[in-house]
Amino acid sequence: MTYVPEDLILKYLKGTLSPKEREQFESWLDQSDDHHNMVNDFRTIWQVSDSREKEIDFGTENEWSKLQASLGSADSAASGTRFKTKPYFLRIAASIAFLLISSFVLYTLVFRGHDVIHETTGKVEQVILPDGSAVWLNERSRIIHDRDFKNGRNITLEGEGFFEVKPDSRKPFIIHTGQAQIKVLGTSFNVKAFGQEILTEVFVVTGKVAFSALNSNNSIVLTPGSNGVLNKHDQKMTIQHSPPLNITAWKDRNLVFRKTPLREVVKTLQHFFKTDIQVKNERLLDCRFTSTFNDPTLPEVIETISVALDLQVDHQSNVYTLDGEGCKTN
Numbered sequence: 001m002t003y004v005p006e007d008l009i010l011k012y013l014k015g016t017l018s019p020k021e022r023e024q025f026e027s028w029l030d031q032s033d034d035h036h037n038m039v040n041d042f043r044t045i046w047q048v049s050d051s052r053e054k055e056i057d058f059g060t061e062n063e064w065s066k067l068q069a070s071l072g073s074a075d076s077a078a079s080g081t082r083f084k085t086k087p088y089f090l091r092i093a094a095s096i097a098f099l100l101i102s103s104f105v106l107y108t109l110v111f112r113g114h115d116v117i118h119e120t121t122g123k124v125e126q127v128i129l130p131d132g133s134a135v136w137l138n139e140r141s142r143i144i145h146d147r148d149f150k151n152g153r154n155i156t157l158e159g160e161g162f163f164e165v166k167p168d169s170r171k172p173f174i175i176h177t178g179q180a181q182i183k184v185l186g187t188s189f190n191v192k193a194f195g196q197e198i199l200t201e202v203f204v205v206t207g208k209v210a211f212s213a214l215n216s217n218n219s220i221v222l223t224p225g226s227n228g229v230l231n232k233h234d235q236k237m238t239i240q241h242s243p244p245l246n247i248t249a250w251k252d253r254n255l256v257f258r259k260t261p262l263r264e265v266v267k268t269l270q271h272f273f274k275t276d277i278q279v280k281n282e283r284l285l286d287c288r289f290t291s292t293f294n295d296p297t298l299p300e301v302i303e304t305i306s307v308a309l310d311l312q313v314d315h316q317s318n319v320y321t322l323d324g325e326g327c328k329t330n
């Protein structure tokens with residue numbers, strides 16, 4: 001599902017959102033810090049335009065009377081006498097010009113700045129880009145790009161996406177996130193860059209990727225099987241040569257656990273199923289779990305874990321709570 005939020009932002013600023021639109025707007029706003037920044041940019045432009053519009057007061061009887069009087073005076077003047085433009089008329093003309101320019105800037109920056117927006121809500125979607133490259137978007141993610149890549153293969157990503165990039169040595173493929181830039185010529189890789197999370201991660205499947213931090217001079221080169229991690233707080237970048245097993249599980253719909261600590265299993269399941277899982281007895285977090293799932297359901301996985309580790313499961317609303325006596329670490 002493609003969703004362009006600009007119309008809702010304008011309604012929000014005008015205070016005309018319906019209850020359903022407000023719910024949709026607030027849900028979108030909470031997804032990313034970049035969304036908050038976008039709304040603040042809109043508000044700034046809106047306030048400037050609104051203040052100028054209030055200065056003009058086009059519809060008042062007084063202004064029109066003054067204008068008509070000036071025009072009448074000019075008509076009754078002797079032939080050859082120049083019409084003298086009043087200062088207030090110049091102010092009105094200047095205000096009109098400012099509004100026209102402001103409206104054009106607003107339209108250009110907001111509505112025409114990026115031609116295409118693809119945004120997902122409750123499911124994974126595949127998008128074919130203008131150059132034939134493909135991207136799979138995870139839930140609550142979006143990309144923005146020019147319609148035809150005429151000015152280069154540039155993508156803005158919010159959330160998580162898996163990219164299969166068509167090789168083109170003349171045009172590097174560049175992904176921009178809130179914290180980093182990823183540059184490739186032709187390869188396949190996964191990018192995880194949710195605005196509310198501390199880490200930005202890039203996992204390379206094939207090819208080579210240049211991964212750079214925007215707020216520092218730090219950069220690393222990633223090769224197949226490596227996972228680059230950027231911490232947005234200290235701008236530190238690291239490479240994991242043995243990355244977690246389930247980095248692309250959201251796309252492939254396969255889960256693999258090999259003597260994985262329960263703390264990591266829970267973290268993976270929460271990301272995979274978008275649900276809350278709690279462990280009541282902290283000693284259970286070091287228990288090791290091994291199993292493989294192909295396109296699983298959450299009840300199926302929870303049942304398997306409970307049997308393997310002898311746990312009790314409590315399910316209330318959308319929260320699963322695991323409890324038990326603990327186990328020996330190995």
